[in-house]
Each structure stands twice: as structure tokens, then as C-alpha cells.
Amino acid sequence: NEFRLAFCTFCLYTExxxxxxxxxxxxxxxxxxxxxxxxxxxxxxxxxxQTEVLLQPNPSARIEEFFYEKLDRKIxxxxxxxxxxxxxxxxxxxxxxxxxxxxxxxxxxxEFQRRLGGAEREFLQMSAINFLTPLRNFLEGDWKTISKExxxxxxxxxxxxxxxxRLKKAxxxxxxxxxxxxxxxxxxxxxxxxxxASAAEHELRVAQTEFDRQAEVTxxxxxxxxxxxxxxxxxxxxxxxxxxxxYAQCHKHMQDLQKxxxxxxxxFAVNASTxxxxxxPSHLSSATLPEASPxxxxxxxxxxxxxxxxxxxxxxxxxTGTRKAKVLYDYDAADTSELSLLADELITVYTVPxxxxxxxxxxxxNQKGKVPVTYLELLS
Numbered sequence: 594n595e596f597r598l599a600f601c602t603f604c605l606y607t608e609x610x611x612x613x614x615x616x617x618x619x620x621x622x623x624x625x626x627x628x629x630x631x632x633x634x635x636x637x638x639x640x641x642x643q644t645e646v647l648l649q650p651n652p653s654a655r656i657e658e659f660f661y662e663k664l665d666r667k668i669x670x671x672x673x674x675x676x677x678x679x680x681x682x683x684x685x686x687x688x689x690x691x692x693x694x695x696x697x698x699x700x701x702x703x704e705f706q707r708r709l710g711g712a713e714r715e716f717l718q719m720s721a722i723n724f725l726t727p728l729r730n731f732l733e734g735d736w737k738t739i740s741k742e743x744x745x746x747x748x749x750x751x752x753x754x755x756x757x758x759r760l761k762k763a764x765x766x767x768x769x770x771x772x773x774x775x776x777x778x779x780x781x782x783x784x785x786x787x788x789x790a791s792a793a794e795h796e797l798r799v800a801q802t803e804f805d806r807q808a809e810v811t812x813x814x815x816x817x818x819x820x821x822x823x824x825x826x827x828x829x830x831x832x833x834x835x836x837x838x839x840y841a842q843c844h845k846h847m848q849d850l851q852k853x854x855x856x857x858x859x860x861f862a863v864n865a866s867t868x869x870x871x872x873x874p875s876h877l878s879s880a881t882l883p884e885a886s887p888x889x890x891x892x893x894x895x896x897x898x899x900x901x902x903x904x905x906x907x908x909x910x911x912x913t914g915t916r917k918a919k920v921l922y923d924y925d926a927a928d929t930s931e932l933s934l935l936a937d938e939l940i941t942v943y944t945v946p947x948x949x950x951x952x953x954x955x956x957x958x959n960q961k962g963k964v965p966v967t968y969l970e971l972l973s
Contacts, residue, residue: 617750617757623808626815627743633818634736637825641728644832648717648725673717676710679703698854705850709843716839724832731821739814746811749804756800760793905930905962908945908954915943918955918969932962942969 619627649655654671661667682703686696767790917939924934932955934940942953942964955964 617753617804619750619808623812623815626812626818630739630815630818633821634732637728638732641725641732644720644725644728648720670714673710673713675706675713679706679708679710682706701853702850705846705853708846712839712842712846716835719835720832723835724828727824727828731825735817735821739811742807742811742814746804746807749800749807753797753800753804756793756797760790760797763790763793905954908961910941910943910954910956911945915941917972918942918953919972920968921970922968924965924968926962930963932957932960932964934964934968939972940964940969942971 645655649658680703682699686699686703689696689699691697691700918941920934920936920938920940922934923936926933932940934955938957941956944953948954948963951966952963953966953969955962
């Protein structure tokens with residue numbers, strides 16, 4: 594009987610797809626709920642997957658975390674890239690010498706990189722708990738229950754359609770028998786056909802009751818999608834709050850790092866006399882921050898040695914140590930010893946013994962003069 598029922602169900606399903614059999618349609622409200630649930634599932638799955646990629650770009654790490662979750666084991670703590678970079682910087686400082694300008698700066702920057710990594714780790718944990726977990730619970734819990742009940746509703750609908758087809762067939766046979774009676778077997782044949790139609794009507798009533806009951810169960814579950822939206826909305830707010838707190842922490846750490854670096858204003862000019870070119874720390878901040886305003890006008894060097902001995906027209910470029918520089922901002926020369934600059938132009942720069950470390954000699958064609966390093970981006 595079970596095999597026969599399954600075979601009849603398969604045949605009816607095929608005939609419905611081919612348009613050869615009538616199909617019991619769901620009411621419009623239930624159809625709308627099903628369409629809304631499918632839309633919710635599809636977009637929740639896409640948001641969940643892309644959030645995973647955002648929080649963990651490494652696909653191998655995501656696969657590893659997936660297996661840990663399926664095995665119901667705790668995911669091991671993983672060092673973030675910023676923490677690893679900070680550790681490398683501090684290890685390098687030990688090799689270069691923590692007392693050197695480069696070594697001490699590496700230590701400072703490395704420490705702040707590790708702080709950034711710690712903030713990132715906290716953000717990942719909060720996002721996984723407050724945002725990813727509720728989405729996963731919906732996809733792996735609520736949606737599976739809804740899908741199960743929808744499949745059961747489809748089976749009840751097919752059973753109902755089979756009963757309708759049986760009743761229709763029995764009614765046709767009974768009407769045909771009544772239209773062309775056989776006088777020798779009239780009573781027993783009509784009795785059998787009538788009993789068959791009565792049984793089909795009973796089966797139809799039972800199938801209709803089961804279908805209505807399952808449709809109501811499915812409808813209640815699908816209406817719960819509204820509660821799911823409310824829950825996901827709350828989780829989305831928590832995700833945004835965690836993201837905002839993370840970026841605020843990063844901004845604060847970078848501001849503190851810039852303050853730390855500004856305590857060493859001449860760190861770039863330590864080896865000016867030997868390397869041939871120097872740059873001030875203000876060049877670092879102005880060149881790296883987008884749309885930064887031009888730095889304040891540097892004070893003109895006033896030491897007696899430079900003012901009495903340095904004559905621009907007599908300065909000759911050294912054999913080695915000249916470099917190209919890109920002008921970051923317009924600069925108007927204060928006197929004839931300086932060179933006016935236009936933003937984005939390229940000039941040749943070098944230094945000479947006795948110069949203030951905040952200035953360089955700049956050349957553009959036949960023009961020559963002193964230029965402030967804070968207005969330049971030194972190129973390789």
C-alpha cells in the first residue's frame with residue numbers, strides 16, 4: 594500500500610508539472626508568506642556568508658572554524674595580522690638596537706600595532722556572538738523546521754489531490770453504470786460502485802482535514818518570520834555598534850601613535866650630514882593623511898654660520914646624494930634665497946653642510962633656492 598501510494602503521488606506530481614492534472618492551490622496569504630520566507634532565507638544566507646568573509650578573509654581559516662563548530666569544539670585563539678606585525682617590529686628593534694631612533698620607533702609602532710590587533714580581536718568576537726550566531730541559528734534551526742513543515746504540507750496536498758482524483762473516477766464510473774444498466778447484475782454492481790464512491794468521499798474528507806491542519810501549522814511558522822526580522826534588526830544594530838567602537842579605538846590608537854612619534858622631531862635628520870637628504874616628521878603626517886592642510890611656514894634659519902657663509906648662487910650639487918621630490922603644496926618664497934613651489938611639480942633636492950635640517954636646496958631647471966622639507970614628498 595505504501596509503495597502504491599508513493600507511486601500514485603509520483604504520477605500525480607508529474608502530471609501536475611506537465612499540466613495534465615488539477616492542483617490544489619494554496620490561499621494567497623499563505624503563498625505570500627512562503628515567498629517572503631524564501632526571500633528572507635536567501636538574503637540572510639548571503640549576508641551571513643559575506644559577513645564571514647569580512648571578519649575572516651582567509652578561506653582556510655574559515656574552513657577550520659567550520660570543522661571546529663561541527664565537532665562542537667572550542668575554536669582556538671588566532672593571532673591577528675596586526676598583532677603579528679607588531680611582534681615582528683619589536684623583534685626587529687631588538688636586532689637594530691632599541692636605543693637607535695629606528696629601533697625605538699619600531700618598538701613604539703609595534704606596541705600600537707598590537708593594540709590595534711587586540712581591538713580587532715575583540716571586534717571579531719563581539720560580531721560573531723551578536724550577529725553571526727543569530728543568523729546561523731535561523732538558517733540551521735528555524736529554517737530547517739520551516740522547510741520540514743513545508744515538505745509535509747506538499748505531501749498532504751498531493752494526498753488530497755489523489756483523493757480528489759479517486760472520488761472523481763468513482764463518480765464517473767457510478768454515473769456511467771447508471772446511464773447503461775446491466776439488468777442481470779444491476780444490484781450488485783451498483784452496490785459496489787456506490788460503496789467505492791462512499792469510501793473515496795471519506796478518504797477525501799480525512800485528507801482535507803489533514804491538509805488544513807498542516808496548512809495552519811505551516812502558516813504559524815511562516816508568520817514567525819516577522820519576529821525573525823525584528824531579532825535580526827536588533828542584532829544588526831549591535832553589529833554596527835561593535836564596528837563603530839572598533840573603528841573609534843583604532844582612530845584613538847593612531848592619534849596616540851602620532852603623538853608619540855611627534856616627540857622625536859629630528860629623528861629623520863639624525864644622519865642628514867652623511868646621507869645627503871633629510872626630512873622632518875611633519876612630512877610624514879602631511880603626506881600620509883588625505884587632504885591635509887599645508888604645514889605652517891617654517892622659520893628661516895638664522896644661525897650665524899649659514900647666514901654668513903651660504904650663498905645660493907655659489908652652491909653646487911654634490912656628486913652623490915641628490916634626490917627627486919614631489920611638491921605637496923604651493924609655497925611662496927620669502928626672499929631671493931628661497932625657491933617658490935607649485936603643488937605636484939617635481940624638483941631635485943639635496944643638502945649641504947651647515948644647513949638647517951628643516952630646509953633643502955631645490956633646483957628646477959636654472960632656478961635654485963632653499964625649500965622647506967615639510968612641503969615635499971621625497972621620492973626614491
